[in-house]
Amino acid sequence: MDPDHLVEYIERRLAAQEVPIAVYWYAMPEKRDEFTSQFERRRKSGGIQSLIVRERVFDNPNAIMVDVVRLIEAAKAKIVSADSSAGPVDRWAIVLIGKVQLDISNESSPATLPQWFPMLGGQTVDVVIEDISRRVDGSLSIPEMRVTDLSSALFDLEQILVRRLRDIQSANHNTSNQLWDRIRRKDDGKYGEFLERASQALHGIHAKSSYRPSLRDGNSLVARLWSLQRKSSPDELSTAGAALATAASLCDIEDLRAHAYQSFFSVIGRPAMQEEFPQRFGRLILTLVASTCQLVTIAAHADEYPSYPRVLITAVADDLLRSHSSLMRVLLAQDPPKSHEVG
Numbered sequence: 001m002d003p004d005h006l007v008e009y010i011e012r013r014l015a016a017q018e019v020p021i022a023v024y025w026y027a028m029p030e031k032r033d034e035f036t037s038q039f040e041r042r043r044k045s046g047g048i049q050s051l052i053v054r055e056r057v058f059d060n061p062n063a064i065m066v067d068v069v070r071l072i073e074a075a076k077a078k079i080v081s082a083d084s085s086a087g088p089v090d091r092w093a094i095v096l097i098g099k100v101q102l103d104i105s106n107e108s109s110p111a112t113l114p115q116w117f118p119m120l121g122g123q124t125v126d127v128v129i130e131d132i133s134r135r136v137d138g139s140l141s142i143p144e145m146r147v148t149d150l151s152s153a154l155f156d157l158e159q160i161l162v163r164r165l166r167d168i169q170s171a172n173h174n175t176s177n178q179l180w181d182r183i184r185r186k187d188d189g190k191y192g193e194f195l196e197r198a199s200q201a202l203h204g205i206h207a208k209s210s211y212r213p214s215l216r217d218g219n220s221l222v223a224r225l226w227s228l229q230r231k232s233s234p235d236e237l238s239t240a241g242a243a244l245a246t247a248a249s250l251c252d253i254e255d256l257r258a259h260a261y262q263s264f265f266s267v268i269g270r271p272a273m274q275e276e277f278p279q280r281f282g283r284l285i286l287t288l289v290a291s292t293c294q295l296v297t298i299a300a301h302a303d304e305y306p307s308y309p310r311v312l313i314t315a316v317a318d319d320l321l322r323s324h325s326s327l328m329r330v331l332l333a334q335d336p337p338k339s340h341e342v343g
Helices: 003-016 032-042 061-074 076-086 147-171 173-183 191-203 221-230 234-247 264-268 277-300 310-333
Strands: 021-027 048-052 092-098 107-112 124-131
Touching: 003 021, 003 032, 003 048, 003 092, 021 061, 032 048, 032 092, 048 076, 061 076, 061 092, 061 107, 061 124, 147 173, 147 191, 147 221, 147 234, 147 277, 147 310, 173 221, 173 234, 221 234, 221 277, 234 277, 264 277, 264 310, 277 310
Parallel strands: 021 092, 021 124, 048 092
Antiparallel strands: 107 124
């Protein structure tokens, strides 16, 4: 997360803060000095102060407030300067920049402040300490969503799937029947004609980083697979995965089980029925396509949705991109004989 977003978050927390002092811990594994300098330049309230923690603290659960007061002492010059330059400050948010997340629950306890502390010197007040490393929220269009990377990965996956399906269909027309029955729409014509149109549509994409298939138009293969996933139960999706596996000759790829990464979405959406691995691999592709399409679309309408923890958004995007990379490696490892070029 960048310093701007942390400043915005702390400002919101300070405005709603009920205790005179709250200590917010934020884990930053590297470049802490640079991050803290940028944070200090961007903050507007004198009541917000930051401090890089370079020593071991909070090891003893019974001495947490002792450590808090010791850290406040370390920030004396900044706190006194802020109070005198910005006028009296009645609420403080002290941001501690650590290397790792805190291994304690959020705490609220009384602490006796140093005599020099503005307005509250020598008093015993309630102090809250909270690890916000996992709490800072963001919209679904923040950089951590990696929308351009997801769009590019989706384009690359469509490209290789269209090429593979065309090559296999040209050699054996019967392998695609079950898949085509599931994704065909009225007025589509023949399966080969649809793949040709999908191939030509890819040629018209000038920036794959902005690729966003249309579920309504359905003029791309991934849009059809997305639609198939949306209308299928987990068991039905597994059967559809078998149809895709047959159409794409996934059964012929060696070491499929060893190299295919199962994304989080594919695991939580697993069916009750037992799957052979080529069938599961087909379902993995369907789930990955649908999840990626959904997130890319949601990011374009982020203002219609709430904010979520930035660490969650990061983890979701990274997991999908890891799955894309894994599936692409498997598909490219044993490509059918080349008969058409796409993209």
